[in-house]
Amino acid sequence: MAKKGLLLCVCQGTCPSFHKMNIFEVLNEIRREKLVDVVAVHPQLCADDGDQFLESFLSGHQIDKLYVAGCSPTMQEKMFRDSFARAGFELKDFVGIEIRNLDTPQAIEVIKKALIPNGKN
Numbered sequence: 001m002a003k004k005g006l007l008l009c010v011c012q013g014t015c016p017s018f019h020k021m022n023i024f025e026v027l028n029e030i031r032r033e034k035l036v037d038v039v040a041v042h043p044q045l046c047a048d049d050g051d052q053f054l055e056s057f058l059s060g061h062q063i064d065k066l067y068v069a070g071c072s073p074t075m076q077e078k079m080f081r082d083s084f085a086r087a088g089f090e091l092k093d094f095v096g097i098e099i100r101n102l103d104t105p106q107a108i109e110v111i112k113k114a115l116i117p118n119g120k121n
Ligand code: SF4
Pocket: 009, 010, 011, 012, 043, 044, 045, 046, 047, 070, 071, 072, 075, 076, 079
């Protein structure tokens, strides 16, 4: 069975776009329901150390499908592409999820929709 990972990226915690939600409660809900195999929060995935984290997260946990909740999926794709290539991870196995300006229940809902597109896990 494909191993799923969810990362939550929050623009260093200083961007107002993420201040309406409780990021820990968002991740906690997803892990409590066992919708993914591993969850983590990172303050800035698009920084150099974020690149390194992505590569080690993907290979260390042997992730088959990666979900990143944070800024726009298009931006994420551009920023993470090189790290994925270095980790041997294919772009088709990545799903970016926009959660900016959402509150906790709204963020949980959009992440769940991405994880369970047809209402089935
Ligand atoms: S990847 Fe997106 S959400 Fe994360 S720090 Fe960079 S711009 Fe912000």
